[in-house]
Amino acid sequence: MKPHDTDPLPTRRRFLETTGLLGASLALGTPPAFARPDPASERVRVAVIGLGRGMDHVKAYLQLPHVELAAVCDTDERRMAAAVEAAGKAGQSPKSVGDFRTLLADPSVDAVSIAMPNFWHAPATILACAAGKHVYVEKPGSHNALEGELMVAAARKHRRKVQMGNQRRSQPEIRDAIALLASGEIGKLRFARCWYDANRGTIGRGKPVPIPSWLNYDLWQGPVPERVYVDNLVHYNWHWRWHWGGGELANNGIHALDIARWGLGARFPLRVSVTGGRYHFDDDQETPDTTMATFDLGSAGVTWDASSCLSRKEEKHPFVAFYGDRGVLALDTGAGYRIFDLEGREVKSVSGKFSDVPHFGNFIESIRSDTPLNSEIAEGQISTRWCHMGNIAYRTRTEVAIDSITGRIVRPSREMERLWTRSYRPGWEPRV
DSSP states (O other), X not given: OOGGGGSOOOOHHHHHHHHHHHGGGGGOOSOOOOXXXXXXXXXXEEEEEOSSTHHXXXXXXXXXXXXXXXXXXXXXXXXXHHHHHHHHHTTOOOEEESOHHHHHTOXXXXXXXXXXXXXXXXXXXXXXXXXXXXXXXXXXXXXXXXXXXXXHHHHHHHTOOEEEOOGGGGOHHXXXXXXXXXXXXXXXXXXXXXXXXXOOOOOOOOOBOOOOTTBOHHHHHTTSOOXXXXXTOTTTGGGGSTTTOOHHIIIIIHHHHHHHHHHXXXXXXXXXXXXXXXXSOOSSOOSOSEEEEEEEOSSOEEEEEXXXXXXXXXXXXXXXXXXXXXXXXXXXXXXXXXEEOTTSOEEEEEOOOOOSHHHHHHHHHHHHHOOOOTTBHHHHHHHHHHHHHHHHHHHHTSOXXXXXXXXXXXXXXHHHHHHHSOOOOTTOOOOO
């Protein structure tokens, strides 16, 4: 029996009650206005939690005005020293904290920036909102569909700013490209194609070993049911096990699919199907390394073609391509884009240098002056819902029919209901 098959099934009544109560969360429009901060206070004091990807958070905040890096936090004590050293070179002196709950209880911290593993995104965001903190949370933002609804509900209840880390939403060149699509530059849009190509190796077979002295594994596991520590799990390979991660679709697919949805002006698809498998290596990875996901919107469609272990360099794919009646707009992996006519001739080319900093800057400015977030959590979680639906389609080996208004599954099977949520360690269940 595979590890994910051991989780208990939620009852049908609980599934329907919960999704019925919270299903409208993702359909909410513009979030409510927030009180402006005291004008006498120019600084936003931010704590970064999770210092793998979180080191990029640290570097971005250190480049922004009106930001004080108040603290850094990780269950791996080795990582905190590197973050403090980087901050010191920029003239800041954040404190090191091993348990993020200490930060939530600190009234001097205005916002938390969450770069913990996926299974922590929603529980930590919900706790932070309840503690009065604004939140920047990495993509995908939730481990399952129900968590996404709970995050939106928490942001609304506690009137907190919550930005999801699909950072291309703040990239100037990409914003310009999306505006061109909306203006009809290539005519009526019919389809979008997305690609992800990489050259990942095998993760091998993990062996149970003593927990390293530098790791608080109990807190690292946090909300998920406890598993024995193995030597090929921390800090990255949890992505490829369903118990902790969402595979490449949630890891990288979210970026491209978010742009495709944004450019098409779409919300939820009508149907989702996924083919693929773990074809390259016989190891502990449960999620597919080769995937073709198809999303039918009725009037348009989207595909995501991923090859995690074979880079396909000779094919030279763009990141996302939009197909219209008058041409094609192709977005590069970084920040540039090109436009082609129907004969395939390039008619426009715009280059750009990708940077995370504008997205973090948008988050800080929104806290300071109540300007709109470029990826407010309700908007971000619509895109994440596409990924969750794709994983449900893959794991159930069925086409998933979706209500395009609510984003919920039409006539879900019991297996689909189970995958809509998950079981949690006692005391860690996310609640709003």
